[in-house]
Amino acid sequence: MTIALDSVTVEYDRDLPTARSALRSIDLVFDVGGATAVMGSTGSGKTTLLEVAAGLRSPDAGSARLDGDDSPASLRSAVGLVYQFPESQFFEETVAADVGFGPRQTGVTDAEIDERVAESLSRAGLDPGVFGPRSPISLSAGEKRRAAIACILALERPFLLLDEPTAGLDPVSRRRVVELVEAEKESGRSVVLVTHDPEIADRLAERVVVLRDGEVAAEGSPERIFGDGALADAVGLSLPPRYELVRRIALRSAERARLVAGILDVPEPWPPGPA
């Protein structure tokens, strides 16, 4: 199963003086399996890219297709999109009802809904017996975030798209979300996540896509993207700490940098250039 974006262009405020391109002629393919991290500064088009890939926004030019089919409905049937701050979308009286809402809309039977609710809450690290009956607004920030992600897991879509799933969380909650995404990935789901955190991209993704002004500025393995300090500087990315450390040691001693790169598993070439 493959999502293919072909020369996708999206413009906001078309034909108005405030018109601007959010995406310009983007070519990207998301195959089933593995994880892609989409990075880039605020306003570079990351969220718009997720919306197009999820079939929630039609491109103004180009196409988004699932296995060749460009109907938005087919994309939507394959993709679950977790928006940024998804916990602001709770509206049911209990967590279980909120998690069950999505499947109910797609015609899943009551018995299966209960099963899916229990299973997705468990996958999100929330005991269904404890959290299911509770009001969503009584949860802590980290629990709300994971419950909101469970709402999308319950749809059982092969592609899981997440828009800054760790934004605004404390370190412990952040780690639990990262572990959740890692487990989804290991269970065979394809993950596309937008993140500002290079450490999360480095840990979760096999591929990093860097957007700048609506265009793909760079695309490659984390080793390639983060190993190229000049590229990272040019596109305004900070480096994962282990790369940044090797880069700073290399400025002092190439021989020590080689030693540390070996221990920290930072492949050559190390990120060169000014920190």
Added chain:
Amino acid sequence: MIELDGVTVRYAGADESALRDVDLRIATGETVALVGASGSGKTTLLRLLDALLLPSEGTVRVDGMDTSDPQNLWEVRRRVGLIFQNPDNQIVSTTVERELAFGMENLGVPPVEIARRVEEAVARFRLGDLRDREPHRLSGGEKQRVAIAAVLSMEPSCVALDEPTSLLDASGRSEVWQTLAGLSAERDRTVVHVTQFPDEILLAGRAVVLDRGAIVFDGTPESLFARGDDLARWGLEPPAAARLAGVLRDGGLRIPDGIASLDALADAVVATGDGGPA
């Protein structure tokens, strides 16, 4: 000077107090990082400082003024400027320049003085190119810079920031860090900075940790990060440099304890200078 004495805050309907019997003194000119897990009471404490919230028990004083005395309300709020996590929640004007003037207009600052301080803020926060722009069209880092500049133009003696970088990208974050470093360097400006990021805690001279509404640590950031297992219990994580130092030690390098920054770790790695694993 900020003084909290025996402060307890209970929200209506909540089982537990958001703050429990908190005593805290912050001297004028100090920069304090206020840290702790979600729900530990950080934002509650911050809201007490400018009387957005009053304690259920105990007293909060700003420069000697009790915040619960309605007579002090204006002066307390003039002296304590609050910066929210999301600048969209506090920017109200249609241009950057008008935003800078808005707070001062409400304080009744004379127009000539407003104009002078706007120019000062534009120069200091490099807002020259942005002054006629609409705030909602700026980047996150630019917006937060405008929000901080607008609050500072009211000349508060204390700036209280609630996770000002948690929604920003890397460049926005470093932009706010530079601004914060400038503020901290001012001797008569008190900065109280709520943050989750270890690297930001290190920018402060003092770290105060809240755990379920109580102060459980008060000391230097370096001594905080030396607290090992306590960190996880308080919902904190060590800085990246401390974690990497542990990996390098396991890999056989002789790295001293207490390293908190990547530059210090890089220096330590080069200083061990023994050419290979110990």
